[in-house]
Amino acid sequence: MTTHPHPTAAAPRAGVPALLRLRNVAVTHLEADRPTPADVSFEVHPGEVVLLLGPSGSGKSTLALTLNGLLPHAVPGEVTGTVAVGGADAATTPVAELAQTVAMVFQDPDAQLITGSVLDEVCFGPENLRLPVPEVLARAEAALRRVGLWERRDDSPDVLSGGGRQRLAIACALAMASPLLVLDEPTASLDPAGVAEVYAALREVVAEGDRAIVLIEHDLDAAVELVDRVVALDGDGRVVADGDADEVLRDRAAELHDLGVWLPTATLAALRLRRAGYALPRLPLTPEELRASLEELPPVPASLPRPTMEHPVGEPIVAVRGLTVTRARTTVLHDVDLDVRAGEFVAVVGPNGAGKTTLVQAISGVRTPPRGTVRVDGLDVRRLPPRQLSRHVGFVFQNPEHQFVTTTVFDEIAHGLRRRRLPEAEVRARVDEMLDRFGLADRADTHPFLLSGGQKRRLSVGTALVGGARLLVLDEPTYGQDRARADEMMAMLDDLRAEGTTIVVVTHDPQLVAEHADRVIVMDAGRIASDASVDAVFADAALLERTGLGFPPLRRAFAGLVRHPELASLTRLRDLPGGDR
Numbered sequence: 001m002t003t004h005p006h007p008t009a010a011a012p013r014a015g016v017p018a019l020l021r022l023r024n025v026a027v028t029h030l031e032a033d034r035p036t037p038a039d040v041s042f043e044v045h046p047g048e049v050v051l052l053l054g055p056s057g058s059g060k061s062t063l064a065l066t067l068n069g070l071l072p073h074a075v076p077g078e079v080t081g082t083v084a085v086g087g088a089d090a091a092t093t094p095v096a097e098l099a100q101t102v103a104m105v106f107q108d109p110d111a112q113l114i115t116g117s118v119l120d121e122v123c124f125g126p127e128n129l130r131l132p133v134p135e136v137l138a139r140a141e142a143a144l145r146r147v148g149l150w151e152r153r154d155d156s157p158d159v160l161s162g163g164g165r166q167r168l169a170i171a172c173a174l175a176m177a178s179p180l181l182v183l184d185e186p187t188a189s190l191d192p193a194g195v196a197e198v199y200a201a202l203r204e205v206v207a208e209g210d211r212a213i214v215l216i217e218h219d220l221d222a223a224v225e226l227v228d229r230v231v232a233l234d235g236d237g238r239v240v241a242d243g244d245a246d247e248v249l250r251d252r253a254a255e256l257h258d259l260g261v262w263l264p265t266a267t268l269a270a271l272r273l274r275r276a277g278y279a280l281p282r283l284p285l286t287p288e289e290l291r292a293s294l295e296e297l298p299p300v301p302a303s304l305p306r307p308t309m310e311h312p313v314g315e316p317i318v319a320v321r322g323l324t325v326t327r328a329r330t331t332v333l334h335d336v337d338l339d340v341r342a343g344e345f346v347a348v349v350g351p352n353g354a355g356k357t358t359l360v361q362a363i364s365g366v367r368t369p370p371r372g373t374v375r376v377d378g379l380d381v382r383r384l385p386p387r388q389l390s391r392h393v394g395f396v397f398q399n400p401e402h403q404f405v406t407t408t409v410f411d412e413i414a415h416g417l418r419r420r421r422l423p424e425a426e427v428r429a430r431v432d433e434m435l436d437r438f439g440l441a442d443r444a445d446t447h448p449f450l451l452s453g454g455q456k457r458r459l460s461v462g463t464a465l466v467g468g469a470r471l472l473v474l475d476e477p478t479y480g481q482d483r484a485r486a487d488e489m490m491a492m493l494d495d496l497r498a499e500g501t502t503i504v505v506v507t508h509d510p511q512l513v514a515e516h517a518d519r520v521i522v523m524d525a526g527r528i529a530s531d532a533s534v535d536a537v538f539a540d541a542a543l544l545e546r547t548g549l550g551f552p553p554l555r556r557a558f559a560g561l562v563r564h565p566e567l568a569s570l571t572r573l574r575d576l577p578g579g580d581r
Helices: 060-066 118-128 133-146 162-175 192-207 245-249 253-259 265-275 287-296 356-364 409-419 424-437 453-465 483-498 510-516 534-538 541-547 553-558
Strands: 020-029 040-044 049-053 077-085 102-105 180-184 212-216 229-233 239-244 316-327 330-341 345-349 371-376 393-396 471-475 502-506 519-524 527-532
Touching: 020 060, 040 229, 040 239, 049 060, 060 077, 060 180, 060 212, 102 162, 118 133, 118 162, 133 162, 162 180, 162 192, 180 192, 192 212, 229 245, 239 245, 239 253, 245 253, 253 265, 265 287, 265 553, 287 553, 316 356, 316 502, 330 356, 330 502, 330 527, 345 356, 345 483, 345 510, 356 371, 356 393, 356 471, 356 502, 356 519, 393 453, 409 424, 409 453, 424 453, 453 471, 453 483, 471 483, 483 502, 483 510, 510 534, 510 553, 519 534, 519 541, 527 534, 527 541, 534 541
Parallel strands: 049 212, 049 229, 102 180, 180 212, 345 502, 345 519, 393 471, 471 502
Antiparallel strands: 020 040, 020 077, 229 239, 316 330, 316 371, 519 527
């Protein structure tokens, strides 16, 4: 068996006791009728980076909560089996004691930030270990420098962008110097430059040799070179694979693909190319590996890629003029002018803190701008009551919990329709259609806060779509989704756009932009740095370098291919031969 090289990672030390040992762990949430996860067993030793994969709803985040005792000590639920952390039983050991062995970064950083300044937040954990003040400050400074936040140490966490708060949560975990780090999608809110920064910091941590990481991550393009082992769960939360990263990601890629979990983009591309006759001897994990493998293959009589479909666009549906937004005495948007035409699929991208979320919230009427105008369908969003505004624009928050207002999934989707006083029979029919569309029919009576992260995201999109607005605005629409659900959601957005709905998405994923958008708004320091087609933006190397956006993985793999020029211009998985979409 071959081993994926990790030049800076330390090998697990033979004869050293496991930091983490799980045996037949199952978790049943309060009022749930079955456990998720259902049966999980594996060990983690010092020096290992273990990637936990599984489809949405398989129990990955739930499992993470058992590793430091939050479940069952703080979160209601029944845990069976054994979770041993540093030799201590997590079910009976106080959380405060377990925190000396395991540090966590949650999927939502807002769930763990509690103090008034960035520096105080990072000092909080070490202070509770009763460490000397000089050591507390030294740890805090080192951690903040690792994630690029030292210069903002006096700021309140509330004024940081979503990505900034995520980096702060990671710094808090690093400052604890715990032997085991548990990271639940630590880069989901980060721009590509921030992702690279975080993984560089994690490589340094692992290189020390005495610490281990359990990682739940969807961005495998970033994570794959850090990971030693992969533990994969099926939809019921049972272990179906546990082995070396090469063995699992390369040799069992087709099986994982069928489960609907994320794989590196290069691996997904290679699976399609194999079906089209490209005899790749070994599945690649990185764009560089894919490129090298293709240059070694003889020319292939592949079918020509399908031409990109042109979508008709109409008159402007959104008109933004002179938009300026200030928060905590800091100007977040500076005099922004922008039009979005009916039928467009627009991606809003840029580094963390550039003003992306603030811009789309202003467009949607979620945030009232102090200066400037925003019109949707010719109507001033500041003058429309929420009930009327929802008929024109649907908005999906980055954190789904921020928009849930009822106690069941069914009522959440029905809420907006009932406020419009539609007949109950029509409400039920439209809600049932949405539940089926998003795979939530069996969760209709569940409280929204008891859903998995991926299920919450699907519910939030369903609540925005059910009203039938002509404009749909989504902040990180694939956040928390497994690959199958993310593909399904983006395909649905494509279909909605084909039917005339205008789509605006905020995203940090350059591959998503390449796959779906036809226009890109690049934000930088509260201003529009570029407003152009996808091809034009990704051809502007200086812009990408200045804003830290990075190239889509397929562009990195294919651009300038010599032996396979038929692939050289492709940037979308759907256009590859061997695929059906």
